[in-house]
Amino acid sequence: MGVLLFVFYVAAAVGALVVLNILLGRPVPFLRWSVLRMLFGTKRLLSEWQGGDGREQAAASYVVANAPAGNVDAAIAALDRFAYRHKFLINVGDEKGAILDAAVERVAPRRVLELGAYVGYSALRMARRLPAGGQVFSVELNPSNATIARQVIEHAGAADRITIVVGSIGDGGQTVQTLEEAHGFTAGSLDFAFIDHAKDAYLPDLQRILQTGWLHPGSVVVADNVGFPGAPEYRAYMDAEEGKRWHTRAHKTHAEYQKLIADLVLESTLLLG
Numbered sequence: 648m649g650v651l652l653f654v655f656y657v658a659a660a661v662g663a664l665v666v667l668n669i670l671l672g673r674p675v676p677f678l679r680w681s682v683l684r685m686l687f688g689t690k691r692l693l694s695e696w697q698g699g700d701g702r703e704q705a706a707a708s709y710v711v712a713n714a715p716a717g718n719v720d721a722a723i724a725a726l727d728r729f730a731y732r733h734k735f736l737i738n739v740g741d742e743k744g745a746i747l748d749a750a751v752e753r754v755a756p757r758r759v760l761e762l763g764a765y766v767g768y769s770a771l772r773m774a775r776r777l778p779a780g781g782q783v784f785s786v787e788l789n790p791s792n793a794t795i796a797r798q799v800i801e802h803a804g805a806a807d808r809i810t811i812v813v814g815s816i817g818d819g820g821q822t823v824q825t826l827e828e829a830h831g832f833t834a835g836s837l838d839f840a841f842i843d844h845a846k847d848a849y850l851p852d853l854q855r856i857l858q859t860g861w862l863h864p865g866s867v868v869v870a871d872n873v874g875f876p877g878a879p880e881y882r883a884y885m886d887a888e889e890g891k892r893w894h895t896r897a898h899k900t901h902a903e904y905q906k907l908i909a910d911l912v913l914e915s916t917l918l919l920g
Protein backbone atom coordinates (compact mmCIF):
# COMPACT_ATOMS: atom_id res chain seq x y z
CA MET A 648 0.00 0.00 0.00
CA GLY A 649 2.85 2.36 0.98
CA VAL A 650 4.63 1.69 -2.32
CA LEU A 651 1.43 2.29 -4.33
CA LEU A 652 0.89 5.58 -2.55
CA PHE A 653 4.49 6.59 -3.24
CA VAL A 654 4.11 5.74 -6.96
CA PHE A 655 0.86 7.69 -7.04
CA TYR A 656 2.49 10.78 -5.49
CA VAL A 657 5.49 10.59 -7.84
CA ALA A 658 3.20 10.22 -10.89
CA ALA A 659 1.02 13.11 -9.69
CA ALA A 660 4.11 15.29 -9.09
CA VAL A 661 5.54 14.52 -12.55
CA GLY A 662 2.14 15.16 -14.15
CA ALA A 663 1.85 18.50 -12.33
CA LEU A 664 5.37 19.49 -13.44
CA VAL A 665 4.58 18.61 -17.07
CA VAL A 666 1.36 20.65 -16.99
CA LEU A 667 3.18 23.58 -15.36
CA ASN A 668 5.94 23.34 -17.96
CA ILE A 669 3.35 23.44 -20.78
CA LEU A 670 1.51 26.38 -19.18
CA LEU A 671 4.80 28.30 -18.90
CA GLY A 672 5.58 27.76 -22.60
CA ARG A 673 7.82 24.69 -22.17
CA PRO A 674 10.95 26.29 -20.63
CA VAL A 675 12.18 22.74 -19.82
CA PRO A 676 12.03 20.94 -23.17
CA PHE A 677 12.49 17.46 -21.64
CA LEU A 678 9.46 17.80 -19.36
CA ARG A 679 6.87 16.84 -21.95
CA TRP A 680 4.35 14.06 -22.46
CA SER A 681 6.06 12.96 -25.67
CA VAL A 682 9.38 12.51 -23.84
CA LEU A 683 7.75 10.64 -20.96
CA ARG A 684 5.85 8.43 -23.42
CA MET A 685 9.11 7.66 -25.18
CA LEU A 686 10.88 6.91 -21.87
CA PHE A 687 8.10 4.56 -20.77
CA GLY A 688 8.33 2.91 -24.18
CA THR A 689 12.12 2.54 -24.06
CA LYS A 690 11.93 -1.25 -24.39
CA ARG A 691 9.92 -0.90 -27.57
CA LEU A 692 12.14 1.93 -28.82
CA LEU A 693 15.24 -0.21 -28.40
CA SER A 694 13.71 -3.24 -30.10
CA GLU A 695 11.77 -1.52 -32.90
CA TRP A 696 13.58 1.84 -33.00
CA GLN A 697 10.36 3.80 -33.26
CA GLY A 698 8.53 5.76 -30.56
CA GLY A 699 5.52 3.47 -31.05
CA ASP A 700 2.99 6.27 -31.51
CA GLY A 701 3.65 7.11 -35.16
CA ARG A 702 5.82 10.13 -34.28
CA GLU A 703 8.40 9.34 -36.96
CA GLN A 704 5.80 9.30 -39.77
CA ALA A 705 4.17 12.39 -38.23
CA ALA A 706 7.57 14.13 -38.35
CA ALA A 707 7.94 13.32 -42.06
CA SER A 708 4.41 14.57 -42.79
CA TYR A 709 5.20 17.75 -40.83
CA VAL A 710 8.28 18.34 -43.01
CA VAL A 711 6.28 17.82 -46.19
CA ALA A 712 3.54 20.19 -44.98
CA ASN A 713 5.79 22.89 -43.50
CA ALA A 714 9.06 23.00 -45.44
CA PRO A 715 9.20 24.08 -49.08
CA ALA A 716 10.21 21.22 -51.39
CA GLY A 717 13.85 21.16 -52.42
CA ASN A 718 15.13 23.09 -49.39
CA VAL A 719 17.47 21.09 -47.12
CA ASP A 720 17.82 23.89 -44.54
CA ALA A 721 14.03 24.21 -44.26
CA ALA A 722 13.60 20.43 -43.83
CA ILE A 723 16.21 20.36 -41.04
CA ALA A 724 14.59 23.36 -39.34
CA ALA A 725 11.15 21.73 -39.60
CA LEU A 726 12.44 18.54 -37.94
CA ASP A 727 13.97 20.61 -35.12
CA ARG A 728 10.70 22.50 -34.69
CA PHE A 729 8.71 19.27 -34.62
CA ALA A 730 11.05 17.80 -31.98
CA TYR A 731 10.91 20.93 -29.77
CA ARG A 732 7.22 21.74 -30.11
CA HIS A 733 5.39 18.53 -30.92
CA LYS A 734 7.07 15.19 -30.23
CA PHE A 735 10.56 14.41 -29.06
CA LEU A 736 12.72 12.71 -31.71
CA ILE A 737 16.01 10.86 -31.28
CA ASN A 738 17.77 12.92 -33.98
CA VAL A 739 21.30 14.12 -33.20
CA GLY A 740 19.55 17.50 -32.81
CA ASP A 741 20.62 21.09 -33.35
CA GLU A 742 23.34 21.43 -30.67
CA LYS A 743 25.24 18.21 -31.45
CA GLY A 744 24.35 18.66 -35.11
CA ALA A 745 26.55 21.77 -35.15
CA ILE A 746 29.49 19.62 -33.94
CA LEU A 747 28.78 17.16 -36.74
CA ASP A 748 28.52 20.00 -39.29
CA ALA A 749 31.93 21.37 -38.25
CA ALA A 750 33.58 17.93 -38.51
CA VAL A 751 32.12 17.36 -42.00
CA GLU A 752 33.25 20.83 -43.09
CA ARG A 753 36.76 20.21 -41.77
CA VAL A 754 37.15 16.84 -43.51
CA ALA A 755 35.25 17.70 -46.73
CA PRO A 756 34.53 14.00 -47.30
CA ARG A 757 33.68 12.58 -50.69
CA ARG A 758 32.16 9.47 -49.13
CA VAL A 759 30.32 9.31 -45.79
CA LEU A 760 28.90 6.24 -44.07
CA GLU A 761 26.21 6.72 -41.43
CA LEU A 762 25.00 3.98 -39.09
CA GLY A 763 21.40 4.80 -38.07
CA ALA A 764 19.31 7.04 -40.35
CA TYR A 765 16.12 7.29 -38.23
CA VAL A 766 14.11 10.01 -40.08
CA GLY A 767 17.06 11.30 -42.12
CA TYR A 768 17.93 14.36 -40.02
CA SER A 769 21.69 13.86 -39.59
CA ALA A 770 22.05 12.57 -43.16
CA LEU A 771 20.58 15.89 -44.35
CA ARG A 772 22.89 17.87 -42.06
CA MET A 773 25.94 16.04 -43.44
CA ALA A 774 24.77 16.20 -47.06
CA ARG A 775 24.44 20.00 -46.97
CA ARG A 776 28.12 20.33 -45.93
CA LEU A 777 29.57 17.94 -48.51
CA PRO A 778 31.89 19.11 -51.26
CA ALA A 779 30.62 18.79 -54.83
CA GLY A 780 30.19 15.13 -55.73
CA GLY A 781 30.13 14.00 -52.08
CA GLN A 782 27.77 11.21 -51.06
CA VAL A 783 26.22 9.99 -47.81
CA PHE A 784 25.31 6.30 -47.45
CA SER A 785 23.14 5.68 -44.40
CA VAL A 786 22.63 2.14 -43.11
CA GLU A 787 19.28 1.76 -41.31
CA LEU A 788 18.07 -1.44 -39.64
CA ASN A 789 14.37 -0.58 -39.47
CA PRO A 790 12.71 -0.63 -42.93
CA SER A 791 9.93 1.74 -41.80
CA ASN A 792 12.46 4.32 -40.63
CA ALA A 793 14.29 3.88 -43.94
CA THR A 794 11.06 4.62 -45.86
CA ILE A 795 10.37 7.69 -43.68
CA ALA A 796 13.95 8.96 -44.07
CA ARG A 797 13.73 8.55 -47.87
CA GLN A 798 10.46 10.53 -47.86
CA VAL A 799 12.08 13.40 -45.91
CA ILE A 800 15.25 13.35 -48.03
CA GLU A 801 13.27 13.24 -51.28
CA HIS A 802 11.17 16.21 -50.15
CA ALA A 803 14.31 18.14 -49.18
CA GLY A 804 15.73 17.53 -52.65
CA ALA A 805 18.79 15.65 -51.36
CA ALA A 806 18.12 12.20 -52.84
CA ASP A 807 20.98 12.70 -55.28
CA ARG A 808 23.42 12.97 -52.34
CA ILE A 809 21.97 10.50 -49.81
CA THR A 810 21.35 6.77 -50.21
CA ILE A 811 19.55 4.87 -47.47
CA VAL A 812 20.57 1.22 -47.28
CA VAL A 813 18.32 -1.09 -45.24
CA GLY A 814 20.46 -3.43 -43.17
CA SER A 815 23.16 -3.55 -40.52
CA ILE A 816 26.96 -3.72 -40.65
CA GLY A 817 26.68 -6.63 -38.19
CA ASP A 818 24.36 -8.79 -40.30
CA GLY A 819 26.99 -11.32 -41.29
CA GLY A 820 28.34 -9.58 -44.37
CA GLN A 821 25.24 -8.90 -46.46
CA THR A 822 25.20 -5.13 -45.95
CA VAL A 823 28.98 -4.86 -46.33
CA GLN A 824 28.62 -6.72 -49.63
CA THR A 825 25.80 -4.39 -50.76
CA LEU A 826 27.91 -1.34 -49.94
CA GLU A 827 30.83 -2.75 -51.91
CA GLU A 828 28.98 -4.18 -54.91
CA ALA A 829 26.16 -1.67 -55.34
CA HIS A 830 27.64 1.51 -53.88
CA GLY A 831 31.35 1.48 -54.73
CA PHE A 832 32.86 1.03 -51.25
CA THR A 833 36.49 -0.01 -51.82
CA ALA A 834 39.72 -0.01 -49.81
CA GLY A 835 40.55 3.52 -48.65
CA SER A 836 37.37 5.04 -50.14
CA LEU A 837 35.62 6.05 -46.91
CA ASP A 838 36.54 9.50 -45.57
CA PHE A 839 33.98 9.95 -42.81
CA ALA A 840 31.63 7.86 -40.70
CA PHE A 841 28.89 8.91 -38.29
CA ILE A 842 27.98 6.25 -35.74
CA ASP A 843 24.55 6.80 -34.20
CA HIS A 844 22.73 3.46 -33.97
CA ALA A 845 22.56 0.78 -31.22
CA LYS A 846 25.02 1.89 -28.54
CA ASP A 847 26.37 -1.64 -27.86
CA ALA A 848 27.03 -2.06 -31.60
CA TYR A 849 29.32 1.00 -31.88
CA LEU A 850 32.57 -0.83 -31.18
CA PRO A 851 31.85 -4.15 -32.95
CA ASP A 852 30.60 -2.29 -36.04
CA LEU A 853 33.62 0.04 -36.04
CA GLN A 854 35.84 -3.04 -35.89
CA ARG A 855 33.94 -4.61 -38.80
CA ILE A 856 34.41 -1.39 -40.78
CA LEU A 857 38.14 -1.41 -39.97
CA GLN A 858 38.33 -4.99 -41.23
CA THR A 859 36.91 -3.99 -44.62
CA GLY A 860 39.84 -1.59 -45.16
CA TRP A 861 37.46 1.18 -46.33
CA LEU A 862 38.94 3.75 -43.94
CA HIS A 863 42.29 5.44 -44.61
CA PRO A 864 44.68 7.42 -42.41
CA GLY A 865 42.96 10.79 -41.95
CA SER A 866 39.44 9.33 -42.09
CA VAL A 867 37.25 10.69 -39.30
CA VAL A 868 34.64 8.81 -37.27
CA VAL A 869 32.15 10.81 -35.21
CA ALA A 870 30.15 8.95 -32.54
CA ASP A 871 27.02 10.38 -30.93
CA ASN A 872 25.61 9.56 -27.46
CA VAL A 873 28.91 8.38 -26.01
CA GLY A 874 27.98 10.14 -22.74
CA PHE A 875 24.22 9.55 -22.79
CA PRO A 876 22.79 6.91 -22.99
CA GLY A 877 26.49 5.95 -23.26
CA ALA A 878 28.76 3.69 -25.27
CA PRO A 879 31.35 2.72 -22.60
CA GLU A 880 33.17 0.03 -24.62
CA TYR A 881 33.59 2.39 -27.57
CA ARG A 882 34.85 5.15 -25.28
CA ALA A 883 37.32 2.78 -23.54
CA TYR A 884 38.59 1.60 -26.94
CA MET A 885 39.22 5.18 -28.13
CA ASP A 886 40.91 6.01 -24.81
CA ALA A 887 43.20 2.99 -25.14
CA GLU A 888 44.03 3.79 -28.79
CA GLU A 889 44.72 7.50 -28.20
CA GLY A 890 47.86 8.53 -30.08
CA LYS A 891 48.31 5.00 -31.42
CA ARG A 892 45.70 4.03 -33.99
CA TRP A 893 43.36 6.97 -33.34
CA HIS A 894 43.41 10.56 -32.12
CA THR A 895 40.16 11.59 -30.49
CA ARG A 896 38.66 14.94 -29.67
CA ALA A 897 35.85 14.75 -27.10
CA HIS A 898 33.08 17.33 -27.42
CA LYS A 899 31.18 18.00 -24.18
CA THR A 900 27.60 18.77 -25.11
CA HIS A 901 23.99 17.93 -24.24
CA ALA A 902 21.61 15.16 -25.25
CA GLU A 903 19.27 16.20 -28.04
CA TYR A 904 16.74 18.99 -27.72
CA GLN A 905 17.37 20.00 -24.08
CA LYS A 906 20.07 21.37 -21.77
CA LEU A 907 19.62 19.26 -18.64
CA ILE A 908 21.34 16.02 -19.65
CA ALA A 909 25.02 16.09 -20.59
CA ASP A 910 26.32 14.07 -23.53
CA LEU A 911 29.63 13.47 -25.24
CA VAL A 912 30.38 13.32 -28.96
CA LEU A 913 33.70 11.75 -29.95
CA GLU A 914 35.45 12.88 -33.13
CA SER A 915 38.21 10.38 -33.89
CA THR A 916 40.81 10.62 -36.64
CA LEU A 917 42.39 7.40 -37.89
CA LEU A 918 46.17 7.64 -37.60
CA LEU A 919 47.09 4.16 -38.81
CA GLY A 920 44.90 2.18 -41.22
Ligand SMILES: C[S@@+](CC[C@H](N)C(=O)[O-])C[C@H]1O[C@@H](n2cnc3c(N)ncnc32)[C@H](O)[C@@H]1O
Nearest residue numbers: 696738739763765768769788789815843844845
Ligand atom coordinates in the same frame (compact mmCIF):
# COMPACT_ATOMS: atom_id res chain seq x y z
C1 LIG B 1 19.43 7.56 -32.74
S1 LIG B 1 18.64 7.03 -34.18
C2 LIG B 1 19.60 7.77 -35.44
C3 LIG B 1 19.42 9.25 -35.51
C4 LIG B 1 20.00 9.88 -36.77
N1 LIG B 1 21.40 9.54 -36.94
C5 LIG B 1 19.87 11.38 -36.72
O1 LIG B 1 20.59 11.99 -35.94
O2 LIG B 1 19.04 11.93 -37.44
C6 LIG B 1 19.13 5.34 -34.27
C7 LIG B 1 18.68 4.63 -35.53
O3 LIG B 1 19.53 3.48 -35.67
C8 LIG B 1 18.77 2.42 -36.17
N2 LIG B 1 19.49 1.18 -35.81
C9 LIG B 1 19.45 0.48 -34.64
N3 LIG B 1 20.31 -0.54 -34.69
C10 LIG B 1 20.91 -0.50 -35.89
C11 LIG B 1 21.90 -1.28 -36.54
N4 LIG B 1 22.47 -2.33 -35.92
N5 LIG B 1 22.30 -0.92 -37.78
C12 LIG B 1 21.73 0.15 -38.40
N6 LIG B 1 20.77 0.91 -37.85
C13 LIG B 1 20.38 0.60 -36.62
C14 LIG B 1 17.41 2.57 -35.53
O4 LIG B 1 16.41 1.90 -36.27
C15 LIG B 1 17.26 4.09 -35.52
O5 LIG B 1 16.56 4.52 -36.66
